[in-house]
Amino acid sequence: MTEHILSWITFIPLIGMAAILFVPRANVALAKTLAMIATGIPLILATWLYFGLYDKDNGGLQFVRQYDWIAGIRAQYYVGVDGLSLPLVWLTTLLLFIGVPASFGIEKAQKAYYALLLLLEVGINGVFVSQDYFLFYVFWEVMLLPMYFLIGIWGGPRREYAAIKFFLYTLAGSVLMLVAIVALRIDMGAIESVKNPFSIPEMVAMAKSGLLDGSHLPFGGELLGMAFATWVFWFLFVGFAIKVPIVPFHTWLPDAHVEAPTPISVILAGILLKLGGYGMIRACFPIVPEAFHQFAYVLGVIGVVSIVYGAFVALGQTDFKRMVAYSSVSHMGYVLLGLAALTTWGTTGAALQMFNHGTSSAVLFLVVGVIYDRAHHRDLNGFGGLAQVMPKYWALTTLGFFAALGLPGLAGFVSEAMTLLGAYESALPGFKVLVLISVIGIVITAAFLLFAMQRVFLGKLNPKYAGYQDMTFREVFCQAPFLFLCVALGVFPWFLTDWMRASIQLWVDTMKG
């Protein structure tokens, strides 16, 4: 039973979705209950997996199940989890579980909404556990469609534009990925020692032994003048980079976030963006290590540009949610910088940053949601003095903001510090300068967050908001787990690093070797 736990975690929401589809449309309470159960069970399972079942000292894949699926192309149902994906799986289940009560404010077509939410969870979890590239791609696409509808139907005034922009942009990246995947498959299929040509671990192994070089492709492996490894790297990278998102592929994010309803923004920022980073770690860099080494510095530069540029643009925003969206762009730059540096500390920092950004941005978007639900606008200059009327809200927001700006003692600092320390000590040249530049981002991040705090909470109370109710139990309940994680992981980071250590070491050794 427990060997199938990954499949349970992935597909229970699907069962829940099917159940919801049978619920009469008017019975919203039942739909909500089913949704909570269907997201709660995976959370419990994931927690049990994390604390009870997972072996921390084994850096390889655990809980592996491998079944032949599509014989014609030799695709498999191949799932497994290691120290890199396990925290993200757990975070997914938590985010989706909290997403349900956070969505209690949705007023139309709730049945469809919860059904789509559950389908989304299936897609996301599926990506994290897939070890077969075809399966990976299927889940990757599964995750796109519910998002499109969730933004496009339940979103704000420009929701169709935002939804289609998100969908097409990500899809364009996915198509590039597909080209690369097909090329890899063909090449792998021609190597005799390969048992399952879509299998990602085998691709990594083949790449390491130098056999995966595109020579079996009909056109000889070169495309657009680039060598096989190079173009596969760039195609995969761009596909994942759009998701992360990194500058310059980030412009879908502000629109998507602004127009999406609050719980969808939380999920989008909390875990969807991590798919890009995770994809790079799992399915891009190890498969084309020479290209990675060749372009590591470029990746570092892109990361730093994201950090600094994202922070600066965030400072110029007047829409609260847009500001938080750009802060996401900025924070995800650390992930790329940490990965590009190729040190244990850098990679650990990047992996931690993915998790910690998930929690802190969840808090930030929930924070925006609280005030948007009351005021129905997000104009930073339109608020003022809210701390006098909603002290609990202010206190929780302060904690969230400090977590986002990387205050030591909170989780964001640990990941940022490890990333920057790891990047600084990188053996690859030129990273020291990159780290020095990214320090500017730290100051500007503090600037825009405190500036927002000042405009919204401090100063003179705008009389329009004098009667606002402080946070309800539901709102506190939604924010509480993430705030708790921000604090707990800042003080006890080993609750993540202990689980990640072995896998990260394995990854770094693979990449370096």
Added chain:
Amino acid sequence: MSLAFDPAVDFALLLAVPGLPLVGYVLQIFLRKNLPHGDKLLTAGMFVSMCLTLVLGAKALHAAHAGERFFHESAAHGLSFGWLYTKGTVPESANIVLGILYDPLGAAMLAVVGIVSFCVHLFSIGYMHGTKRYPIFFANISLFTFAMLGLVLADNLLVLFIFWELMGAMSYLLIGHFSHDPSQPFFHRWATWASKKAFLTTRIGDCLLFIGIFILWDKFHTLRFTELWAAARETVAANGGEFPAWLTWAGLCVFGGTVGKSAQLPLHIWLPDAMAGPTPVSAMIHAATMVAAGVFLLGRMYPLLSPDVLAVVTVFGASTALFAATIGTTCYDLKAVLAYSTISQLGFMVAAVGLGGVVAGMFHMTTHAFFKACLFLSAGSVIHGCHHVQDMRLMGGLRKKMPVTFACMLVCTLAIAGVPLFSGFYSKDKIIQAGFLRVGDIQTFDGWSVYALICLCLAAALTAFYMFRLVFLTFFGEYRGNLKEHRYSAMLAAEGVEGPDPNEHAEHDEPSHDAHGAHGQDEHGHGGHAEHGGHAHHAPTPAAAHVVHAEEHGHGHDDHGHHAHEPHESPLVMTVALAILGFLGVFGGHFWLTAPQTAWSGHPWFEALVSEQSLYGPEIAEWIAPEPVGEAVAHHAHLHEVAHHRAVLASLCVAGFGIFLAWFLYIRRKDLPARVVAFLGLGYTAVRRKYYVDELVDATVIRLTWVLVRVQKAFDENVVDGLVKLVGSTNKLGGNLAAWFDKVFIDGAVNAVAMASQVFGAAFRLVQTGRIQQYAAFAVGGAVLTAAWLILA
């Protein structure tokens, strides 16, 4: 109870020292509704913590007395735990491990912080009584104390950094304490951006420190202080006695952290604005502890600072000391004077470290903590007693009305001015002595030292001057608080200021958001008065509408000239705190817990406890402050003697001169100050306007930042997103083109085929006439043709 250090018990006690305030914070935050006397509970907890620090400090003194080195790292006893670690190819020690370091410096700082924090807690019970968010205030200062104590106990640089930043966050919250309180209209707006300014300015320094941490981590792969010292020494030895360039840079970056946190030039701008916070906060954070953390950092990192770095440190410190001292002479707000005085004294400490007098700098840090905290609390007492008037021009003659406050303030002013027998004299003397030592010794003489010495002496003179000016204006003469409104305005006008002073506390926000602009002169003139006219004869609680005459802060003032509020002494809970600190301000210099002869010979207790040997261990001390041997011993002693005499002479002269000048201008010839001001003209205005540093920062850094923001935002929206939209519209165009092509050509071809068959059909249809004879004719014709073909072919 023995006074020997017992690791098993004492490390646990050391954990309790910051642990008690932390527990207090947690209790207060989560249970405050159930804790009606939470403030007293927290204060009691702080008292226990303070007692622990004193007990543990006594152990340190005992060890010093016995001649043993008192240096305890919990990691060395195996009492540590890994915090950030990864298995890997880097050496095992390259993990961040948490442990405690307890050495004499730590013991001294711990005791200082404990005592000051306890006194501030006690004082706040009286001062903050009745204000909004009173329980949160106590929670915040407890957490702050936890952070500071944690910083002192940290045994590695990263943990120190963590607590360093945590203090910065607490400072943000505490400075902004009144920003939630609309009943304090003046602070309400000032505090909002003052807290942000403080955080951001110190964050710049913190980022520099962070870079320093990167460099050290990269090269040394350890951040424990003991290992850093040893590694630095080896590096320098391996490099032929010279500091490698990267180590110099690391040292400069570490000093950058100090520049931010300890408000040195040019990052000092946040400290005067930090006065927007309640006075107890100013006392604790911005006088005694947080700003001292920067100096403490220098003390911990001293062996890593190369001579070049030390020269930079000296210049910054000395310049800051003089710069701030000059500004302090022109301020009228009680707290502003003290703020600039703090900056100046911090400059002294920093310069001391740079001049080679690490111990002197640390000593001054401890004495300064006591007397400055006492000064701030006394100022708070005065402000409280005068119903929240802060402008010294509206005070006067308070010594009869507030005797205890007067006594405390006087003794601490004597201390800060450097009058012998008071603690400040000893510490300041040591600093100046360090300067003279460097200048007097041919080997260490350089231009920077001379510059520093001159700056420091001038600053000392000015310190004495402006502090006594403060005392004379506030406590002597006649009470001016009943000044008629128009006379006060006239007084301001005489200074060339119309209405509120539009000076340095400008908003550094986006220019278009003038809603918060500091340049709103009109709004606070008389309208503000009407707003507060009704508070007339309230009991002196801050909860009542406040009248704040902090004219320096430019947001206007509300005048209450015609309501006669009699200033009065503060309640006991406040005066007790004052008294404790005042006592220490006097005697903090020469505790004679060590051997009597030490005390009688005038050497303060600190030096018995803290020295390079005791701080860094014999090898490092040998490296950074080598003991002379052989004939050099006598020469060295002679130099010290000479420097000591010169220093004492200089200190006495400057102090005396300063006090005399203050007495002359503010007691004897009270008409002179105005004439001096008129005489100095523009020069005075420049100083009065704080040398326009804030305006400069606003015009350069802030505006540059906003320009960058706007450029990048426009770039993002128009270029990057524009490209995306271009791709989108290109696709749409392509789609339209393809649709057109499809309709015209492909579908057209299909239609053409249909048309062709129609045409042909129409043509062939003409044959069908329906006339049988025609059909028959065709049949016959066909038959004939066929026959002919058959026959002929």
Added chain:
Amino acid sequence: MGLGAYVAVSGALFALGVITILARRNVIYILMGIEMILNAANLNFVAFNRFGSMQLDGQMFAIFVIILAAAEAAVALAIVLNVFYLFDSIKPSEADLLRE
């Protein structure tokens, strides 16, 4: 004279019959033309029989043809009558409902 004369006569009769069918503007005449063609064929049969094998095939065929001509004339006249009822005319060019 020989066969050639008889064939010439039947040929001429045939040609006349065809021309009659094609050119006359009266359906009765067309029927007459059909009769002429049939009789020309008859003549051909008998001539070839006299100058050919001396069996009775040609003469038998001639008798069949006469019978068929008679039957066909009856049917044709019936058709002509119906056509007349439909079109009110015996001009063949007026019965053109089957045109396009």
